[in-house]
Amino acid sequence: MSDKRAACLSGKGVTKIFGMGDKKTVAVDHVDFDFREGEIVSIVGESGSGKTTLSKMLLGLISVTEGEVMFQGKPRDIGNSKKKKEYWKGIQAIFQDPFSSYNTFNKIDAVLLDCINMRGGKNLPYEEKFEMMREACSFVNLEFKELTNKYPFELSGGQMQRLMIARIFLLKPKILLADEPTSMIDACSRATILDMLLKLRDEINMTIIFITHDIGLAYYVSDSVYIMEHGKFVEHGTAEDVILRPKAAYTQRLINDVPKIYEEWDLSTV
């Protein structure tokens, strides 16, 4: 954790409560966090620990019940659709399931053209737009000429997720929220996707907030790690500190739950 990096996204007492009265569910319970520019942060927790709810709050897709989110040092203001649009120029996301991330009625070109339009390239000549799309696709090892005029469902899951990264490449946001981007993808494509994300981080110096249930993956990619249990952060620090010298019992459990090929898997904690 180097404090010389500027604060990019931080929060104090961020809470999300669903429902009212007896049916009240506290999904995210007063969490504090501080993500810095250019950092790769992992938020690790099991299913239902509130990771996705937190990510949606950070994206501004759902409202924050309590607490404050600071974006680039200033309190975040997403009061109206115009301000939201401005905010989303700075923060973008990749979702878990590439198959449901696309509108199946739109062609791939439309998805990428949207990104160019959002970056203010609406009035560029088509040749220039085409060149941008081609560049973005080649960044993720896709051939745009083969994709143009195709529908998303004609692509494989790995190709779709790579196209999502191409989208981020065009948008160049300050922060990327990757909500389990590799969980629906086979192990071979997984490494490719992760490498592309890391390459992209180096290219445009963005913060990646990596949401995952796989602590091994978190150790592999991240600078700092937040461990989340039942809507609370139980531990956070650098990846080495948290994973190699865990303090919280929950972290220990998560580490033990990672399947190992050559060792016997300790099922007693499951």
Next chain:
Amino acid sequence: MKNTLRQVFHSPKFVIGFVIFAALLLTTIIYPIVVTADPLEMVGNGNFFKPGTYVSVKDAVEGTRYTLNIDVKSGSLDNKISAEDKEAMKEWLLKFGGLTEADIDTNDVEGLIGLWEANYSADAQQKGLTASKKKYYVRLNNSIDGILLDNDVIIARENPETGELEQSATVGSREFVNTKDVANRRTFILGTDNFGRDVLTELVQATKTSLRVGIIAGVIATLIGLFLGLISGYVGGVVDDIIMFITNMFTVIPSFVLLILISYSVGQNARGVNLVGIIIGLTSWTWTTRSVRSQVISLRNRDHVNLSKLSGHSMMRIVLTDILPYLASYVVMAFILQISSGILSEAQLSMLGLGPSTSTAATLGLMMNWATAYAAPLNGSWWAYFPVVVTIALIAFSLNLMNTGLDQVFNPQLRD
């Protein structure tokens, strides 16, 4: 899109439904071009003429005549004396004529009439017969009188100057006319109704009007249902609560009762075909709203909607491009069902006398209403109501079949 259409037209259920519906629709379009007569013209001077070809008697008498050597006597006797009359005659002869079962053969009409003429007397003691039955026998006797005579019929014409009758022609029993020679003839395939209108022509026009009512009702109900469902499902919160409160209120009050009340309060004179369609549409949108809403709720949390939001699209655009296309198949199905239920609602309303009040167009419901009001089912005039019932059933059947076919294409789980 192309692929979906191909799939749809490969579903046998959809194709059968579509063919029936298209046939009905084409009939309503082509028939008026071929038969240009006014469907509401009162051709018949009386109620419920049987289906068949009607030829002018005067033309027939004056036209070319052909003599055919065929037995005409038993044919015309059978036509004049019904099976019931024969049974009644037999009954009388057994009871009061002193004859036995062996003497009477109801199949031999000539013999029966001979026995009747020999034995029947209106003055005879008829114990146990009601007065009306006695009168019936008198009437029967009168109608039989002279039936066996085979004389030529004389056609006479009044001389305009002297006022005397002058014989102009005689018609023998074996003389025939070819119906093609008769200049004035008209075929009523389905007879005429209580007003003397040609039922077939009226039915075609009524089908057209009823389809119009159904389509108006369907379009209005689907549009309202879709609009409210989309807003309620996508916006959520208080808006959702308010819309669902209204929807639930309309669902709880039986829409048919509402329909009757609105139709009644609109008044007899104002209630045209279009207005009835609108009224039906305004009372039948609730289920569309509910189901569109539930579908939108499940769609609005999908990642592609989130991604669209992150791409900075406006709410309008998200609803139109990211939610509506996913609902399209469902909306088409709902629309088809709404048309079908709209036509049925119109028929129900008209049966109650609350349908479109019109002197310019018939509807299927009105035709049924007229048929029942003039007791067609009681006097055996099946042609006045049965074809209408079949048409309504065919429309509802074809539309529902199309709906089931579409359902199977869009919900692969239902495929058999």
